[in-house]
Amino acid sequence: MKNAMNRLRSWEGFLLCALIFIILMNASLSHQFLSFSNVINLFQLSIEKIIVALIMTFIIINAEIDLSVGSMMGLSACAFGVLVQQGVPGGLAILICLSIGVLGGALNGWFIAKVGLPSLVVTLATLIGFRGLARVLVEDRGINDFPDWFDALGQKGIIAGVPFALIAFVVLFVILYVVLQRSGFGRKTYVIGTNRDVADFAGVDTARHKMIIFIASGVISAFAGLLYAARVGAVRGDVALGFELDIITIVLLGGVSIFGGTGTLTGTLLAILIVLSLRNGMALLNVTGHIQTGVIGLLLIASVIAPRIDLSRVFGGGGQQRTQK
């Protein structure tokens, strides 16, 4: 356990070094990189993904996966568009969309926690299902007549030029950090992720725990979908299509093990900053999309391999056999 903690610490240390390196590189290659507006843009362009990455950290530490987050974002955004178009007041529409998030998350949670189906299968199904619903709602249209205050919330700064979504991200990070790293709920998240049977025998209500996490994932995804709609001022059926992969990539890069039980929100935060700075830096240097995707892919491979090499040294390779089957 102590070794594992050391490894974790060193992985985060590695991420921190990488981050500093990337920031220095970017700052030296592009004089706009550290400007206030660019830093805001850097977060804003991916703000919905990084908000969901926070709750995804809980899910993966819990040895589960939620592939439906991108579709839930799309469903929530499209539902908002349709509701507003039908004349429902914006505030009420937001509440309805968040409720859709709760219901969708509960649906995932029920199949996974109570029925006992693998989360990969359940959320793959809801990935398709939620997306289908979103497309049915808006059909082939784009909807862009949102209330002005809603657009402003997504596009303008509210405190000292910092937009609402970024503040929401920071607040959510602090709350989730305390929950995961400082509370009993957080400790249970790790225990269940390490070995659910042991947790069951120890008297932890693992089903309830998973239910709560999946509902949180649903509602945060729905919230992120609304932020997206506000930021771009329009929705259509393909909103947030494929976002789940970027989100999971960030979490894994942050050192959270896909097999559950290890990882921290600090790691996720560092990974977020790395991916965002890297993408932004490459964009400022006019590196095209294909190469950007390739570089992020290489990073992910490195992030999966590096800890494993480390682990096999620590445990003499024995610890890996179980997971490689």
Next chain:
Amino acid sequence: MKKLTGITAAAVLLGSTGFAAAADGAVSLESGKDIDMVLLPKFLGILVFDQANEGAQEAHAELGNPGELLFVGPTPENSTAGQIEIMTTSATQGQGAVMLSNNAGDQISPSALAAQKAGTKVVTWDSPIPSGEGEDVFVAQVDFGSIGVVMADMAHSILDGAGEMAVLSATPDASNQNAWIASMKEVLESDEKYADITLVDVVYGDDQAEVSYNRALALVDQHPDLGVIMSPTTVGIQAAAKAMQDEGLCEQVRVSGLGLPSEMASYTMNGCAPEFALWDFRDLGYLTYYTAYGLASGQLTGELGETFTAGRMGDYTIEQDPGREGSKRILMGPFTVYNAENVEAAAK
């Protein structure tokens, strides 16, 4: 100062005599201005966008712009978010102009407006911003209304006046595609000539060859009496023609729409796609570059009625876009219908 008086003269001329006199007052763009520009396609890896880039590069060299012309685009699966990102980054970089073939619908508007605020001109080409918000001017390849007529006519000639037609489009929210399909529907409904042609389905192949191929085959399965697949996208028409050829269906179902001669020549010669139409994407890139260069260097104001000379292509005028109220366009037009007689020459 000289160019300023030129513009004023043009404006006065236009103000008093309208469009007819425009040719005399055409602004001739001064070369050698240092302006960085970005050509932003829907996504990378599509031949017509590469051709547009060739045209833009040609204009770039011709105008002797010491600045940089970048051709950057998102990956297909990340098109919307990627276009928003590149638009935002361009504003940060202080680019003089972004030339955008919009694939993000109205979602691009906030970032385009922010770019304009930062002093970057936003010129759309190929596919405009539906609401027009955040766009200085749209360089239209052809009159969107006339595409409907041409497609209806091609269907009419292939079907010999009567039969079933289906549309294979790109993505559901490509504003150019939707405008063309809407215009074709209108033509079909309004003119007696097309009374016996039925539009049975509209499907989307996402501008990806494999998806389009499968959608084309699915159309044939679902509509046994289908006579023609009309695909107003170069990816879709080629995939559909290949699907019909592979399955030996060319006798029964013909393919038509908007295609590239170099990609379609063999299908036209073997009868799978007897007729299709297109404009020249090199010219579109060239004209778009001239427009953006003129706006970004301050030589054009972007006012309605302003006329300028776009190098080898001649004079063009900024006019009201009939399809989008309150938006401006520059109409390139016309386009060519290709068939067995002229396709091979054009393919070279």
